[in-house]
Amino acid sequence: MSETEVKNQVRQFYNEIGWKMLSDGFYQNARYEDLRPVSQEYVQRCHLRVNRHISATGHLLLDAGSGPVQYPEYLTYSEFYDYRVCVDISIVALQEARQRVGERGLYVVADVAHLPFKADVFDGEVSLHTLHHLPAEDKKPAFQELYRVLMPGRSAAIINGWTESGLMKLSFWLVRIMETIGIWIAEKRGKQEKKVKVSTSTAVKAADATGTYIQKSSPEWMKAELSQSIPYQIFVWRSVNVRFLRAMVHKPLAGKTLLRLLYWMEERAPGFFGRHGQYPLIVINKSTEKVS
Ligand SMILES: C[S@@+](CC[C@H](N)C(=O)[O-])C[C@H]1O[C@@H](n2cnc3c(N)ncnc32)[C@H](O)[C@@H]1O
Structure with missing residues (x-):
C-alpha cells in the first residue's frame, strides 16, 4: 500500500467505524481496551502517568492524533493549559473531541507527519496510540515534527505499543x-x-484486533533512527496488553490485587518495564541549548 492509501484507509476506518458511538455508550475503538471494573484502577493509573512527563501548565498543549479525547483522564493533561490543540486526520474524531474539550480546544485536521505549525510553539505534547498508524516511511518524520514544534525546555509524551514485548x-x-x-x-x-x-x-x-493498518516499532528502531537527532527516554506506560488483562485478571482471582502489584513493580523499574513490556511511554525532552 502506498503512503496515501494507508492514510486514506486509516481515516476512513476512524470516520466510519472507530469513532462511531455504540449502544453501550462507548466508541467502537474502546473494543480494543479492557473496560472491566476489575482492571479500571490500573488502566486509569496508567493513563495518569502521562501527567508526570509533560509540563502541568502552559499556553498550548498539542494532542497529536487526539481522537475524541475519549477517556476522562485524558482531560487532565490539558487542565491547566489555555488551549488543547487537537490534531487528527479524522474529522469525526475532532467533532467528537469538541464535545469534550469545547471552547478550550482548537481543532485541526492534519497529518502528524506534516504538522502545519511553526517551530517551538507547544508547551507540552501528547501523542497516544497514533504513530503506529503511520506507514514506515513516515514514522521518523512524525517524531521529527513533534520535536520541531515543541518549545525548548519542554517535553512530549508519546505512547505506542512495541512490535514485540519480551x-x-x-x-x-x-x-x-x-x-x-x-x-x-x-x-x-x-x-x-x-x-x-x-x-x-x-x-x-x-x-x-486493531481494526485498521498498524505497524509498530521497536527499541532497536528508535535507537537506530532517532538517537542521533532526538533526545528521548523510555518509561513504562503499561506493561501488559489487553489480551493479557482479559485472560489473567479476574475478580475471583484477586485481579485487582494482582494489578496493584504489577503497578507497584512498574513504578520501581519504569525503564525495564518500558523496554520489555507492551506499551512504552517515550519522553522527548527539547533542550534550551542550541545544538551547533
Ligand atoms: C487509536 S486512535 C487513538 C486516539 C487517542 N489518541 C486515544 O488514545 O484515544 C488513533 C487516532 O490517530 C488518528 N490518526 C491516524 N493516523 C494519523 C495521522 N497520520 N495524522 C493524524 N492523525 C492520525 C486516527 O484518526 C485516530 O483518531
Whole structure:
C-alpha cells in the first residue's frame, strides 16, 4: 500500500467505524481496551502517568492524533493549559473531541507527519496510540515534527505499543492456558455455548484486533533512527496488553490485587518495564541549548 492509501484507509476506518458511538455508550475503538471494573484502577493509573512527563501548565498543549479525547483522564493533561490543540486526520474524531474539550480546544485536521505549525510553539505534547498508524516511511518524520514544534525546555509524551514485548512473550503460555480455562468454564455454565465454541479463536482475535493498518516499532528502531537527532527516554506506560488483562485478571482471582502489584513493580523499574513490556511511554525532552 502506498503512503496515501494507508492514510486514506486509516481515516476512513476512524470516520466510519472507530469513532462511531455504540449502544453501550462507548466508541467502537474502546473494543480494543479492557473496560472491566476489575482492571479500571490500573488502566486509569496508567493513563495518569502521562501527567508526570509533560509540563502541568502552559499556553498550548498539542494532542497529536487526539481522537475524541475519549477517556476522562485524558482531560487532565490539558487542565491547566489555555488551549488543547487537537490534531487528527479524522474529522469525526475532532467533532467528537469538541464535545469534550469545547471552547478550550482548537481543532485541526492534519497529518502528524506534516504538522502545519511553526517551530517551538507547544508547551507540552501528547501523542497516544497514533504513530503506529503511520506507514514506515513516515514514522521518523512524525517524531521529527513533534520535536520541531515543541518549545525548548519542554517535553512530549508519546505512547505506542512495541512490535514485540519480551514480557508478553514470556507470559504467552500462561495466557493461553487461562484463555482455555475461561472458555471451558463458560461452556460448563452453558453460556452462549455455540458462540463460545467458535470463539476460542474469535475471542483471541478480538483481543489482538486493531481494526485498521498498524505497524509498530521497536527499541532497536528508535535507537537506530532517532538517537542521533532526538533526545528521548523510555518509561513504562503499561506493561501488559489487553489480551493479557482479559485472560489473567479476574475478580475471583484477586485481579485487582494482582494489578496493584504489577503497578507497584512498574513504578520501581519504569525503564525495564518500558523496554520489555507492551506499551512504552517515550519522553522527548527539547533542550534550551542550541545544538551547533
Ligand atoms: C487509536 S486512535 C487513538 C486516539 C487517542 N489518541 C486515544 O488514545 O484515544 C488513533 C487516532 O490517530 C488518528 N490518526 C491516524 N493516523 C494519523 C495521522 N497520520 N495524522 C493524524 N492523525 C492520525 C486516527 O484518526 C485516530 O483518531
